[in-house]
Every structure is written in structure tokens, then in C-alpha cells.
Amino acid sequence: MGVSRSGPAAVLAVDAGNSKTDVALIAADGTVLGTGRSGGFQPPRVGVEPAVDVLARAVAEAVEAAGLPRPRPGAPYAAQVSACLANADLPVEERRLADAIGARGWGAATEVRNDTFAILRAGLADTGPARGVAVVCGAGINCVGMLPDGRTARFPAVGRISGDWGGGAGLAEEAVWWAARAEDGRGGPTELARALPGHFGLGSMYELIEALHLGGAPQRRTHELVPVLFAVAAAGDPVASAIVDRQADEVVAMASVALGRLDLLGKATPVVLGGSVLAAGHPRLNRRVEAGLAERAPLARMSVIVAPPVLGAGLLGLDALGAPAGAREKLRAHFG
Template sequence: MGVTGVNGANGPSAAVLAIDAGNSKTDVALIGADGSVLGTGRSGGFQPPRVGVEAAVDVLARAVAEAAGAAGLRPGAPCADVVSACLANADLPVEERRLTAAVAARGWGARTEVRNDTFAILRAGLSGADLPRGVAVVCGAGINCVGMLPDGRTARFPALGVISGDWGGGGGLAEDAMWWAARAEDGRGGPTGLARALPAHFGLASMAALIEALHLGAVPRGRMHELVPVLFAVAAAGDPVASAIVERQAGEVVALATVALERLGLLREDVPVLLGGSVLAARHPQLNDRIGELLAARAPLARLSVVTAPPVLGAALLGLDSVDAPHGAHAKLRAHFG
């Protein structure tokens, strides 16, 4: 499919409408045929399980409208040839189909492609204009992994939490730290510095006080993610319990990556394995170095790196992949995002 470019006064004015929508925020960018960024927008988190599909897509619409306004497009007019949307909570094929239909119904583009938001991290971390080949593991609030081959084959996981066998990310790490710290204080478990460090973070004197504060709402449950850096600090000081939690997280990341590599026939290939999400992007040496050691034992030719580019770049690159973008468009787009 050819791209329209930036001058289509009576139709789409961009090649790609890129959407990256996570649980906490949505980023949108309108991309010209040459890879230029015509306009951007931002809105809130994308949470269809909590608010319903249509209300969740309304959140996307606010960011799309902001980007279209910045690009000088008419309100309500089609924005682009292709909508490339990488969305949180698009975990199952049935969810992708439902979200594709809901996004397409807004009329933002001639064609709509919806993927899980982990694919945006994967594509953002792969250089060049060649079609994607590699694996990405995202460890932020939760944990997920995807892999892609140039022929379109993918490897992925449901990533629905405990019911689909997942553990880790900020939520899992904080819960494990709380579990061990609570048992250390009341005698059901062995000693750990977490029992002092976790409540101290909130200005409290004991785990009992922290448990009560979380239960009664004095400390909102949403603040539990603040305990993840505390966990890593206690582990770095040599605490064996905290270190074991970090070791478990490293093992989970490598398990996901190696299974994805094996499914795609890449376990013994020279291939990028990309790490994204707030936990991995923080580059805690005890975690990231251990991931490198474990991965080298399972996939000795894999090339490990951390992705810090904004995920909306990945959504935009996926969009350019699907149109006949001219030479240099991918590089120009990547340069815009630094």
C-alpha cells in the first residue's frame, strides 16, 4: 500500500497514526510519509477491563484529537492511512479483535492494526528499516514477553497474571517483599532487612503498622510500587531474602525470553533480546547482570540490551513497516525521538 504523505487535504494527511496506550497513560503521534512527526498528543491510561471498551477508546480519542490539532487537521477527519495501535490489555487474540473493531469504528485511518503494547517495546528497540526479528521482555507494573520474525510469525504469552502462570514486575516484587517482611516480623519466617525498610519508607515503625495502613487505606494500595526500589536497595546491601526475590525475577525474565526464542527457532541464533519497562530500564545491576548471566547460559548468541526509547516510537515504526515508506523514513522518525 502506498502512503498518502502530508498534503492530502481531502483525505488522510499522514502515513501513520501511532498509538501507545498503557495502563497509566496514552501517547499518540501522527507520522508523515517521510518519517516526520506532524503532531503528538497524550491522555490517560487505557483500561478496558475496568471501564469498558468504548470508554477506554474514548481516552485514546482525546490524545488523537490533540495530535490531529497539532498537525492542523480538521476535527473528526480521517488522520492517516494506517492506525498502528499498541495497547495494554490486548492480551488475547479475541481482545485484539474486539479492540481492532472498536478503534476502526472511530474512522481515524483507512486501515487499523492493533497489537499488545509489548510489541511497541520490541520494535522501538530494533534498529533499521528491516522487518522485526527478536524478542522483548517488559517488566514494569507486570511482566510480558513477545517475539517476532520478518515473516510475521510471533511468540507471545497471555500475560494475565497468576492465572496464566505469570509472576513479577513491580506488583509481584512489591507483594513478595511484603510477604517476607510480614513473616519476618511476626516470627513465621526468617529475618530480613525488608521488615524495617518497607515501613520506614512510609514513615512507619513496623510491618504491623504498614499492613494496617494498607488495609484501611491510610496508605493507598497504588503506592505499593514505591517499595520496588526499596527492595533493590536492601538486596544490594546483601540481604539474602531480598536477593532471592531479585534472583527469582531474573529467572522469570530469562524463562520468558528463552521460551519465546525457542518457539521462533532463534535459541541458537544471533538475535536481539530487548528489556523494557520501569523495573528493567532502571538497570539495577543485581537484576540486569544476573539476567545477562542466565541468558548467556541458555541462548549464548543472544544480544541483550535495554530499551529506553518511548514505546510510541515502536508503534510508529510498526506502522511504517506496513506501508511503502520511502528510504530514510525509519531513520528520520527514530532521530526525532532521540
């Protein structure tokens, strides 16, 4: 199928995470015409329409940057909206969000996926069929896999009720838990009991607990403790090291299960790691993930993707339109 000419651009790519949204308008030849950025996409907290309003601000910025006003009222900006969204964890949520975004009239066609698919596509080669598995570890943790015939593997990934552990929020929570118990005697000693409150200029875990409970240190800042955890683990602290090792084992478990569901455990298959925790290059974490994959899926080819996920959303849009390989190459070159 050739690229449709239903709008001034071929693809309106959207990558929306919990903390920010990136949008790119992409021409049929892969040229980026304009980009935009807005805040986090959180429909469970604010509702679907207000969340889509956040996307609209980034879309408007990208359209202005591209200098591509709608040729007539209600006309689409692009042939294809390719939106990879946080909090689109279940297929029913993807459908609801596709309906809400489609109603805005930004594209002649709209496809919504969970944002982990953007990480996966960004990490796959642009030649040949799209086949692979991705694990993203940012604020949370998720994993998806895809085959050329359209089959996918995925997890609900909505927290502890769906069996999840880890991600930045989980790591910070676990570090605080062990540090609190170390200070009051319920657990063994760990340098975390000094390092975590020290990050906020506090002298004890009791002071940190009080600050978190009463708002002196907002809960939203607990993600700042993740680099502290990794630093303490790198210095050899056994408690911190055990937390990092557990995170690595969770990554391996998710990737291996996804590979198994797609009958890829015994085949040479890309396994793409992304998100702020995995892309940070923590040696202990990534070495253990690599070793675990080598044991459970010896032909898997692990890589870490640092390109912005909006690249993956754009590539998925170009894939859907049957764009030539050169367009994908140009788009990838733009995002480095």
C-alpha cells in the same frame, strides 16, 4: 508497497499503558506532526468504549498540535492507525479493540497489537527484516517475539492464572509478604521489614499492613516499594536479593521460551528488555538476566530500550505502509 495518502498523516501511532497513553501523528517522511497524552488504558476495568474514549483525548490533542483537522467530516486523520495497547493480551482482545478503534474513523486502516510489540520494534534495527524477542517488566511482565514472515510468539500474560510472576506489582507484593513474615516470626530476618514501612513514614510492618488494608496507604502506591526492594537487595540483604534473582530468572525463562518457539535459540537474535523495572538499570537484575541468556541462548544479543514505546508503534505503522528507511531514521531521531 508505497506509503498511502489516505489522510493528512501517514501514521497515527498509539502507545497505551495502564497509567498513560501517548499518541503521535507521523508524516510519510517520518516527521512527527503532533503528539498527545492522556490517562491509562484499562478496558477490563471501565469497558471498551470508555477506554477508547481515553485514547480519543490523546488523539484530539495530537491532531490539535499538528494543526491537521479532518479535510471533511468522517475523513481519517492518517492512512494507518498503529495501536500498541496494554490489556490487549489475547488475539481476541486485539480484534475487539481494533474494531472499536476502527469505528472511530481515525485511520483508513487500523492494526492493534499488545503493547509489548512496541517495545520490541523500538529495540530492533530499522534495516533488514524485523526479527527478535522482547520482555517488558513494568507493572506486570510480558514477552513477545516476531519473525519476518509474520509468525509471533507470545504469552497470555494475564496474571497468575496464566502462570505469570513478577513485574512491579508482583515484586512489591513479594517484598511485603517476606517483610510481614520477618516481623511476626514466621520467616527469617530481612531489612525489608524496616525499609518498607519506613518508606511511608511508618514504624513497623504491622502499621503498614493496617494502612494498606484500611486505605491509609492506598494499594496503588505499593509500586513505590519496588525501588526500596532493589536498594535493600543492592545492600546485600539475602531475602531481597532472592526476590530480585527470581525476577531475573523469570525474564530469562520467558525470553528463552519465546526464542525456542521461533527456532531462534541457536541464532544471533536481539532480545530487547523494556519497561520501568528493566530500564531502571538495576545492576544485579540485569547482570543475572544477561548471564542466564548467555547460558540458555548464547547467541542472543541483549539490549535495554529506554526510548518511549510510541516510537515502536510508529515504526510498526511505517513498516505496514512500506515507508522508506529514511522515514524510520527521522522518526527514531525525533524520539532520541
